[in-house]
Amino acid sequence: MIKFILRRLLLTIPTFVALMFVTFIAIRLVPGDPVEVRTGEHGISPERLAYFRHELGLDQPIWKQFLDYVWHLLHGDFGVSLSSNEKVLTEFLTLFPATLELSFAGILFAVILGIPAGVFAAVKRGSWFDHTLMGAAVAGFSMPIFWWGLLLIMLVSEGWHLTPVAGRIDMIKFYFEPTTGFMLIDSLLSDQKGAFLSALHHLVLPMIVLGTVPLAVIARMTRSSMLEVLSEDYVRTARAKGLSEFRVISLHALRNALIPVVTVVGLQVGGLLAGAVLTETIFSWPGVGKWLIDSIGRRDYPALQGGILLISSLVIIINLLVDLLYGAINPRIRHG
Amino acid sequence: MANAPAPVTVQPAGPFAAFWSAFSQNRGAVGGLIILLTIIVLAIFADWIAPYSAIEQFRGMTKLPPAWTEGGDKHFWLGTDALGRDMLSRLIYGARISLFIGLSVMSVSVVIGIALGLVAAFMGGVIDSVLMRIMDLIMSIPSLVLAILVVSILGPSLTNTIVAVSVVYLPNYVRLVRGSALAEFGKDYIIAAKVAGVGPIRLMFVTVLPNCLAPLIVQAALGVSNAILEAAALGFLGLGAQPPTPEWGAMLADAREFIRSNPWIVTLPGLAILVSVVSINLFGDGLRDALDPKLRRS
Numbered sequence: 001m002i003k004f005i006l007r008r009l010l011l012t013i014p015t016f017v018a019l020m021f022v023t024f025i026a027i028r029l030v031p032g033d034p035v036e037v038r039t040g041e042h043g044i045s046p047e048r049l050a051y052f053r054h055e056l057g058l059d060q061p062i063w064k065q066f067l068d069y070v071w072h073l074l075h076g077d078f079g080v081s082l083s084s085n086e087k088v089l090t091e092f093l094t095l096f097p098a099t100l101e102l103s104f105a106g107i108l109f110a111v112i113l114g115i116p117a118g119v120f121a122a123v124k125r126g127s128w129f130d131h132t133l134m135g136a137a138v139a140g141f142s143m144p145i146f147w148w149g150l151l152l153i154m155l156v157s158e159g160w161h162l163t164p165v166a167g168r169i170d171m172i173k174f175y176f177e178p179t180t181g182f183m184l185i186d187s188l189l190s191d192q193k194g195a196f197l198s199a200l201h202h203l204v205l206p207m208i209v210l211g212t213v214p215l216a217v218i219a220r221m222t223r224s225s226m227l228e229v230l231s232e233d234y235v236r237t238a239r240a241k242g243l244s245e246f247r248v249i250s251l252h253a254l255r256n257a258l259i260p261v262v263t264v265v266g267l268q269v270g271g272l273l274a275g276a277v278l279t280e281t282i283f284s285w286p287g288v289g290k291w292l293i294d295s296i297g298r299r300d301y302p303a304l305q306g307g308i309l310l311i312s313s314l315v316i317i318i319n320l321l322v323d324l325l326y327g328a329i330n331p332r333i334r335h336g
Numbered sequence: 337m338a339n340a341p342a343p344v345t346v347q348p349a350g351p352f353a354a355f356w357s358a359f360s361q362n363r364g365a366v367g368g369l370i371i372l373l374t375i376i377v378l379a380i381f382a383d384w385i386a387p388y389s390a391i392e393q394f395r396g397m398t399k400l401p402p403a404w405t406e407g408g409d410k411h412f413w414l415g416t417d418a419l420g421r422d423m424l425s426r427l428i429y430g431a432r433i434s435l436f437i438g439l440s441v442m443s444v445s446v447v448i449g450i451a452l453g454l455v456a457a458f459m460g461g462v463i464d465s466v467l468m469r470i471m472d473l474i475m476s477i478p479s480l481v482l483a484i485l486v487v488s489i490l491g492p493s494l495t496n497t498i499v500a501v502s503v504v505y506l507p508n509y510v511r512l513v514r515g516s517a518l519a520e521f522g523k524d525y526i527i528a529a530k531v532a533g534v535g536p537i538r539l540m541f542v543t544v545l546p547n548c549l550a551p552l553i554v555q556a557a558l559g560v561s562n563a564i565l566e567a568a569a570l571g572f573l574g575l576g577a578q579p580p581t582p583e584w585g586a587m588l589a590d591a592r593e594f595i596r597s598n599p600w601i602v603t604l605p606g607l608a609i610l611v612s613v614v615s616i617n618l619f620g621d622g623l624r625d626a627l628d629p630k631l632r633r634s
Contacts, residue, residue: 018473029489138364138621142613144565146572147588147606154595154602274480278569292481293573296488308485312477319476 004327012316019312020073024066027305078309079302083295088306092288097181098168099287102279103272105203106210111265114215115258118222122230123249133219140216145275149209149282156205163205166284170198210279214268221264225257232256259326266322270315358626365622371615379432387413387422390429390582394420399598417587417601418594426582427608433583434564434612437498441563442556444502449509450552454540456510457517468514471507479504480569487575494583497576501566505559512555516548550627557620561613568609584609 053059057068072079078088121130157165164170168183176190184203187195229235230253238252239245277289284290288307295303360366378385394412398420403413414423456464474482486500520526521544529543570576571585579586587605594601 014469015472015476018469019476022473023485026485026489135364138617139610139614142561142565142610142617144568144572144585144588144606144609144613146569146585147602147609150588150592150595150602151606154599158596270476270478274478277478277480277484278572281573292484296484296575304485304488308477308481311481315478316476 001327005324008320008323008327012320015316016313019309019316020070021066023305023309023312024069027301028062073309078306081295081303082300083298083303088302089310091291091303092307092310094181095286095288095291097178098183098285099273099276099280099289101182101184102203102206102210102285102287103269103276105207106275106279107214107265107268107272109207109211110214110218110268114218115222115261118219118261119226119249119254119257121219121223122226125227130223134223137216137220141213141220143212143216145209145212146278146282148212149205149279152205152209153282164202168199168202168285169195170202174198206279206283206285209282210272210275213271213275214265217264217268218261222257222261225260226253229253229257263322263326266319266325269318269322273311273315355626359622362622362625364618365625368615368618368620368622371611372619375431375612375615376435378428379435382428382432386425386428387411388425390421390426391580392421392425394422396420399594399601401598402600414604415598415600418590418598421580423601423604426587427584427604430582430584430587430605430608431612433494433577433581434568434609437494437501437567438560438564438616440498441501441505441567442560444498445506445509445559446552446556448502449506450513450545452506453510453513454517454545457514457521458536458540464514467510471510474503475507479566483566483570484573484575487570492570492575492578494577494581497567497570500570501563504566505562508555508559509552512551513548516551517544520544520547554620554624554627557623558617561616561620564609564613564616 050059057065060068076089078092080086081088081091084091117133121127121133124130153165156162169187174187174190174192174195176186176192176195178186179189180186183199184196187199230249232253235248235253238248243252273289276287277293279285280287280290281293288311292304292307292311295307394416397409397412397416399418400412400416401408402415402423403410408415412422412424414427416422417426452467456467477485482504483497483500486503487496490496490499517540526539526543529539534543567576568583568585568588571583571587572589574586574589577583577586579590584605588602591598591601591605
């Protein structure tokens, strides 16, 4: 097991190096002069231009810039945002809890609904529930989520006035300093009446929008994995022993059927962060996805660079954890 | 002897007939295929089918609701958008753009994917490792974030959308081709071909490749729908096709401010995306079940 972990860890190092290289090169290729963005002037005097270029290290040879970049990264320095003058890492960490809260809610929504739905469809194979669910699942993972979001806003927020349109909490009624950055927790800690409900209200629609695609994938995967397991000999044995149907399904079949589902949930992480970019844009949710899109518009090199690097590193680490977890629940993988 | 009964020979079903008999059993897949063919016909013959040009603006006819609702105009069956352009025509021309994006992305990534996948499988060693690490890297960046990165370097346009989305989906094909090629290597017919003196290029493309095609075709079909979704998302973020191109995602981006007042401007383009993607996915699922029983879900 240790060998497996070590090998897997070593394999990620070249990926990290390549990632740093790609973000570094890519951002240099972006059109638009970063100094002009910083100073907000066109036709700046040559001396001031040279001064700023020197200050940003842009007058160094490109290889030196890259080594500097890596050196700084290794010391946790992801640069300074050109537009806000704040450290990229600080900015990212301030906004990240919002994305994390949203993603976590989305995947929770998908798992809580998807696994029981998939199990039920497999057990009642061929029933109307099975057919409806599988039809809905195809629609679910074909869903353009930015449209789904607009549609839900149109119906639920504008039509029925059930949920707010944007943001994380009612900013007019409630204000408190963030302690954890997670609105649901902060609102509880704030002791302001109704704050938690307001935060929950704001979370519902974005959560559904972000959770829709994973929900469809998880329901489909659970169903097919469950169907496979239900035809195994040990399930027949369990039935033959006279165990109740509930026991057979929940204890004997489901535990084994969940192994591929765990991988699928893990694989959703990358997609979830991509989905968060769209969801945050639609709902004006102040997370890293929206920040990234805004950074493009502002030609904010360091923010983009650092943001993409941090998000991708996160995905690499989570995939690594999923792999290790998978190795732990399914020993056959370790020696593959 | 002239009246002796002719010997009855049963022709084995050809590969296409065998495929069709398996495919046609799946009602969803056939439905998907029919819708998909309809969309393709609309896209190809848009110039004849669409009542108006996609960019013609009718003065005084802005934000008309669909014809069957109150205030609708029978000349504009699905209504008009904020600039007085006919929604139906824009949607029909949009089908052309979305299918074009989907098919281009698929062709580009399939061709490059086959080339790189076969090279990785045949060369092995350092080349294989380097290629696969690069593919790992591409896969580790969330698809939309990577596409955004590529588009922000190249600038937003339809062509760059195709480039960006192709890059995003390339690893799937490379890994698939490499994997199936490696699985074929140990088999006897490859050794036989080598013994017979078949050169490496012929071995790659003529001997091995046809045996890896089934999963590749399935992946390609599903790849088209992913590409359409991804391109629409870029269009929605303002990073894809630029106005006045009637790209469905870009149409949605323009429509955001009319959620309250003119819901059909928001509803219709998204519905068009959903219907096309669903039809391609149903068709792709059917292809998978018919072509490759090993991959069958249940």
